[in-house]
Amino acid sequence: MKILVCISKTPDTTAKIAFTDNNTKFAEAGVQWILNPYDEWYALVRAIELKEKDASSVIHLVNVGGTDAEPIIRKALALGGDEAIRINVTPTDPFTVATQLAEVAKQGGYDLILTGKETIDYNNGSVGGMLAEMLDIPYVALATNLQIDGTTATVKREIEGGEETVEVSLPIVISAQKGMAEARIPNMRGIMAARSKPLKVVEPVQVEPLAKAVEFGLPPAKAGVKLVSPDNVEELVRLLHEEARII
């Protein structure tokens, strides 16, 4: 089986969120970058687990990004990707990213394409569905479990009001979330091996965004906490009832 895992570079979950250039750009100074957790913990690790069951499988990684994305690509290779493709353009929006990924996906003839359910920076969760449409193949979003038997995938996915199990023939695109796999840490052998694994750089195709973030802002700060004594819990409920008018 040929698997493609789409990976993104995102700020660390504890990164300070601020903006520069008149609030038009994320302030990158001092920010620690990581492999997007949904891509790493769920999409990539599940791909590795599938390969462990079927050694004939290959895992390709694809990233849309500049040279600054290479450390996270190497990390993904250290975890267990076989080779990586970097599409050499700074990502701006889901539509252009999906367009770039579709080029690589079409040429690779993949059976299974995995993405995280969203990136933790722009929270769009759109790339998987867009890519599936561009490839004209099924898309199963928000998957929490994935089994492959021959050319049939059995996927558990989040739906409104619960979860359901679906069967679908490969090739497919799947967006992965919690439940899909357990996070792993790359071992020394993986890290050493990653240095010599192929990382191919390809140039992007020309495409214009249809929607793009033009300005950013921070929500107003909270006024401060109103503390209530543990001996006077009725006061809290009264405040919620009369002041906040909730209960």
Next chain:
Amino acid sequence: MQVLVFIDHVDGHIKKASLEAASYGAKIAEQTGGTAEAVVLGNPADIDSLGKQGIKKLYQLQHDNLQAIDSQVYTKILEQVVQKAGSQVIVFSNNSTGKAIAPRLAVRLQAGLVSGAVALPDTSNGFTVRKNVFSGKAFAQVSVTSDIKIIALNPNSFSITEGDGATEIVPFEATVDAPKIKVTGSTKTSGKVALTEADVVVSAGRGLKGPENWKMVEELADLLGAALACSRPVADANWRPHNEHVGQTGIAIAPNLYIAIGISGAIQHLAGVNRSKVIVVVNKDAEAPFFKAADYGIVGDAFEVVPKIIDAVKKIKGIS
């Protein structure tokens, strides 16, 4: 502008998030001098009442092939509705159904997509929509430049309107492909209230010491008609199911009231809940970072405080 709202439904009823989307779509139509229309695939019981949310016309399609939500099949149907209705703005709820379909439809219609919108579009200079980014720690104004625009509205971001309008139901015939996705089983979430749609969420963390101590949390949630949630360590330890995990890598929520019991409030947890309108924190550690993000707080032992809250709520609700 001509607006089309996608109406999602479960167990024969329209989702609350879709009523929000309908109200939101009607407001866009009103602001821009157009008509608000909607589309439903299936036959939920309450479609007649969509007029209250300002929907003038509802396209309804019923077909055997719609049992599973197969985004390919749904997308092709919606494309036909959009062509017939001449829709310029398409509104989804950004729930699990919307997330599966909206991105595909955006590609098919070459439409710009704003997913996770939290406010009405600003049409004073182009067409920009505010959305949450960085898991609610910031927002972005997204400019949509395509002719057709698609907005996926975050649940609990827009109030449901209750007018007295009527909606005309128009049966719609379309080419419907055979689905490639086959449903073989399903499980309902344990909570009665869907987490992303809940007005009140009661959440607990490691401070409860073990899964056997959730009874009082469940009782409080029941009393408030609230959904249950938990922190990541609790889900990771399998004290509670993963679908209750709220936070940066779990579910992001925006209820009117979020009650956090025995949760310290790590930055990753706050990212998933900081859009809650009122936050109440109960924690025995006065230094817990969550107090900085809270509106109301009690520094105290959950095992003493929560039963007292339950009693006080019962009293105010007149239940003895």
